[in-house]
Amino acid sequence: MTTSINYQQLKSPHLIIIGGGFAGIELVKQLSGKPIKVTLIDKNNYHTFQPLLYQVASGGLGPDAIAYPLRKLIGRIPNIAFRMAKVEEIQLENQLVRTDIGDFSYDYLCIASGSATNFFGNKELQENSMELKSIPQALDLRSKILQEFEKAVSGTESGKLERILNFVVVGGGPTGVETAGALAEIRKHVLPSDYTELDKTLMQVHLVEASERVLAAMSENSSQKAKEFLEQLGVKVHLKTAVQSYDGQLLKLSDGRTMETNTLIWAAGVKGEVPAGIEASNLGRGNRILVNGFNQINGYENAFAVGDVAFMSADEKYPNGHPMVAPVAVQQASLFAKNLQRKLAGQDLVAFRYFDKGSMATVGRHKAVLESFGIKMQGYLAWLGWMFLHLMLLVGYRNRLVVFVNWLWNYLSYQRAIRLITRPYTGKQSKGK
Amino acid sequence: MTTSINYQQLKSPHLIIIGGGFAGIELVKQLSGKPIKVTLIDKNNYHTFQPLLYQVASGGLGPDAIAYPLRKLIGRIPNIAFRMAKVEEIQLENQLVRTDIGDFSYDYLCIASGSATNFFGNKELQENSMELKSIPQALDLRSKILQEFEKAVSGTESGKLERILNFVVVGGGPTGVETAGALAEIRKHVLPSDYTELDKTLMQVHLVEASERVLAAMSENSSQKAKEFLEQLGVKVHLKTAVQSYDGQLLKLSDGRTMETNTLIWAAGVKGEVPAGIEASNLGRGNRILVNGFNQINGYENAFAVGDVAFMSADEKYPNGHPMVAPVAVQQASLFAKNLQRKLAGQDLVAFRYFDKGSMATVGRHKAVLESFGIKMQGYLAWLGWMFLHLMLLVGYRNRLVVFVNWLWNYLSYQRAIRLITRPYTGKQSKGK
Secondary structure (H helix, E strand, O other), rough: OOOOOOOOOOOEEEEEEEEEOHHHHHHHHHHHHOOEEEEEEEEEOOOEEEEHHHHOOOOOOHHHHHHHEHHHHHHHOEEEEEEOOOEEEEOOOOOEEEEEEEEEEEEEEEEOOEEEEEEOOOOOHHHOOOOOOOOOHHHHHHHHHHHHHHHHHHOOOOOOOHOOOOEEEEEEHHHHHHHHHHHHHHHHHHHHHHOOOOOOOEEEEEOOOOOOOOOOOOOOOHHHHHHHHHHHHEEEEEOOEEEEEEEEEEEOOOOOOOOOEEEEEEEEOEEEEEOOOOOOHHHEHHHHEEEOOOOEEEOOOOOOEEEEEEEEEEOOOOOOOOOOHHHHHHHHHHHHHHHHHHHHHHOOOOOOOOOOOOEEEEEEEEEEEEEOOEEEEOOOOOOOHOOOOOOOOOOOOOOOHHHHHHHHHHHOOOOOOOOOOOOOOOOOOOOOO | OOOOOOOOOOOEEEEEEOOOHHHHHHHHHHOOHHHHEEEEEOOOEEOHHHHHHHHHHHHOOOOOEEEEEEEHOOOOOOOOEEEEEEEEEEEEOOEEEOOOEEEEEEEEEEEEEOOEEEEOOOOOHHHHHEEOOOOOHHHHHHHHHHHHHHHHHHOOEEEEEEEEHHEHHHHHOOOOHHHHHHHHHHHHHHHHHHHOOOHHHHEEEEEEEOHHHHHHHOHHHHHHHHHHHHHOOEEEEOOOOEEEOOOOOOEEOOOHHHEOOOEEEEEEOOOOOOOOOHHHEEEEEEEEEEEOOEEEOOOOOEEEEEEEEEEEOOOOOOOOOOOOOHHHHHHHHHHHHHHOOOHHOOOOOOOOOOOOOOEEEEOOOEEEEEOOOOEEEOHHHHHHHHHHHHHHOOHHHHHHHHHHHHHHHHHHHHOOOOOOOOOOOOOOOOOOO
16 A cells, blocks of 8 residues: 555544443444544554453453454555554643543644443442453453352352342343353253362352342333343342342342342442543433533533443433444444534535344343344344354454354363463452443 | 272371472372372462463463363362461471461371572562463463553553563573473564564564573584574573673663663572472572472471472482473382381381483474484474474363364464463562462
């Protein structure tokens, strides 16, 4: 490729993208080769394919299967550079991004920093429960689960074996459902082969959901089926039940019941991961940045927010904001890339309209629910569809190949092969996104 | 499998194996189904295939490709159990192993705890250099290398770019040679694609070796060829050169020269990883446990040591002890398994004789040296042979498949795909084995 475009030589316009998630990498693809100087900033040097984090946590995949090096993506793209840095503050007035490796001036800004786990201000809960939003967190959870099994075998922890082998997942969205399903399959297939000394019936998996059904974003029919799948695998599903408190051992539920567990996985809420410097007046529900129909931040022509971190009420069908899912992020990023070029060409911006292609969740082997364009699938076909779509959505052929090989192996062997405590979990989980 | 043998019901004889390395897993295989109660203790829940650690460090393989869960190996073997525990002390007199999860009594003991990096008492060196003996260490090194590249791009560290991009490997054994070769290939193939902003000629790779040649265990011819391969890849090889001091930035060499580097990889020595409780009088050269020709510890009929941690001078061909390599460990473990059964049957023990099948090392793509049974191969064929043998030596079909897929991918793409800083290296490497 011969080109006159070069990041070092380009001076303006300079776009800074904060975050290499689904929106960030979509922007990289769309702006590749364009006469815009682009700097992508992320605190990690890789993109995380979050939908499969629960498979890392449950030992089905290694982190390298779902993480994609951002430099591999950006590599030789002439107009785009990557900087691994932690954003410390954004100064919208000064068009400045302050980071731990220095300050960056911009002409245009796109905040695509995604979301973090939401504990709704409950500090005790936050300190004692496990999150599942990043690779280190997924590895921590994998270690924690396996360490609990080891504790159960060695009999070193005083107290009931039931507490050690009791796993509680809170939140009936896709992450919660899929994590609970994976834990149930571990009980079914891994415990009997690896821990012959343990009575596998002592292991319990609970799924706690505050609303009336799991997978509330799907149809009632799919919710019902997902619940049935979970119960077939032996997961105890508690609907209309909220968590009142959890001190690391004792879990108190809203209906007065209590449960003892060493492991509570919190998948019951997310909130915008907003960089410092954005005024509170610009934040809406779920700590998300208020944007207009063009994803512009209130009062700033040149500052945008897209994806999970953005709250848009201008899309008629979604007056309460869009769901915090990957397709919204990708579509907003794609439109922003076009709008930026329209703006530079003096054209009017186009307003965002979310096009919902459907949703899906897998519970376990041959068990999934999928809804798309009016089609509803459940069971085996939905499960194949789920796998196919996730393979297509993964970034890069290598990761697709590695995930495929691992899935095939796990399917044939009924195993989750990566039962490694690479770094023991010591009680302090990597917090934040 | 129907069997009357059961770990819980078996009372004696009880064998404790310390360490799930090459010797440990060979013992598990050999003693599977035998009327002996066996407890394998390791502080990790996995076996580490150490010969490929350098490929994890250089981003060619993920940890799950070379680590094998010990419970997957032991699984349903009726007479063997695994305990994840740190050995705190061995009391040979009392036939007791004290660990962080409790005490274990034994009738027979086999210490197979392997080796640790030897800094020959140089504390400063130990604190400032990187080791490569365990999975966490390999991941730390991977992070460190990538973080140095990021530093070089961001220009945040004061001082010369040369120091940041200068990598020094100390020790010309297989680990040192292979690591230096991998770094040189990163310069050749990864730097130009991922770090287009950097001048790749600024990156230097040095290999420092105190003796007259690299791969001293091989023939002079192979040593010479390996050196040529390294130099073809651009590695600067310094023979007859020792490290005098290294403070984390300034490296002083024995010939008075100095070099600046942020990254020194120490592969210049190993020593026995001896559990506490073994008297100093029982330790020989390289901190290894003195054993007789049957691997028995001096003065104890029922306590054995095998592999790297054992020092045997009774094998006529090896009056100065055996090399600290996997084949010795496997052969000693295999003989010990037979000798234990002979002992239990009242038969005489058989003395150990090491059968050297040869050795090999790979420098880079199409570049390896291999010697076996008088055959000497160099270059392409040796490289194919090296890969084939390592695939065969890996534990478990899944790991073989995953390594094969990754190798094929890396070969075709000229990449090391796993360029992930999963956990940033913060300056404190996991020490010890």
